[in-house]
Amino acid sequence: MQKECPIESITWNTIGHLVVRVKGRKEPYVEAKVARCFPWSVPETYISIRDKEGKEIALLNSADDLDAASKAVLLRELSEKMFAPKILRVADCKEEFGVTSFTAETDRGMVTFQVRSRDDVRVLSSTRALFRDADGNTYELADLNALDAAGQKWMQNYF
Numbered sequence: 001m002q003k004e005c006p007i008e009s010i011t012w013n014t015i016g017h018l019v020v021r022v023k024g025r026k027e028p029y030v031e032a033k034v035a036r037c038f039p040w041s042v043p044e045t046y047i048s049i050r051d052k053e054g055k056e057i058a059l060l061n062s063a064d065d066l067d068a069a070s071k072a073v074l075l076r077e078l079s080e081k082m083f084a085p086k087i088l089r090v091a092d093c094k095e096e097f098g099v100t101s102f103t104a105e106t107d108r109g110m111v112t113f114q115v116r117s118r119d120d121v122r123v124l125s126s127t128r129a130l131f132r133d134a135d136g137n138t139y140e141l142a143d144l145n146a147l148d149a150a151g152q153k154w155m156q157n158y159f
Contacts, residue, residue, distance in 0.1 A: 005065040006058045007049065010073045018077060020049055022057060029057055034077050041124075047074070084130070085111065087141045090151035102131070102154070106139065113139060121158045129158060 008021040013030065020032040031052035036043055037059075047060040063071045085106035092103040103112045113133035115121065122130040127144040141147075144155055 005060065007060070007066060007070065010049075010066065010070040010077075012073065018073075020057060032057065034074060036078060047078070084138045084140050085109075087131075087139050088146075090147060090154050093154035099134075104139070111139070113137065118158065123159055126159065129155075131158075 006023055008023045010021075010032075011019050013019050017030050018032040018034070020029040022029070029051050033050045033052070033054065035048045035050070037046035037048055045062050047063060048056055049058045049060065050056050060066070063074050066074060085108040087104045087106055089105040090102060091105060091110070092101075094101045098117070100115045101112060102115065103110065113131070113135075115131055116134055120132040122132075124130065129141050129144075131139045131141065133139065141155060144152055144159060147155060
């Protein structure tokens with residue numbers, strides 16, 4: 001038996017803060033935050049709703065637990081908070097002093113980022129991986145096989 005959703009509604013106020021109304025609570029949470037608990041493995045399930053201090057208000061099994069208007073707000077908020085360009089082509093790769101520098105074409109334009117160690121690479125499958133750069137940004141390589149031969153050779157070291 002599925003548990004009833006504790007969220008009454010999710011909207012934005014006039015200055016763009018997320019406002020979450022919880023069933024049985026008179027005052028709404030203003031400046032609420034949302035986050036996927038498992039953004040790469042199961043992005044559509046387990047979504048955390050938090051107050052402005054970061055304390056969890058509710059955990060949704062799915063955005064489908066919400067009414068249509070709240071779901072639209074939630075999904076837009078989640079998409080705007082997640083910055084993970086997809087690597088389309090690797091233009092150059094250089095290693096120096098144990099740090100690998102990649103110049104890559106992404107779905108957000110050309111970027112150059114540095115990966116300090118293998119600990120900054122999360123392999124999700126035999127052809128898919130996430131790269132976290134020295135600044136904490138994440139880049140997704142969705143399909144190793146979609147790269148040209150040179151790009152595959154450079155990236156193969158991480159699989």
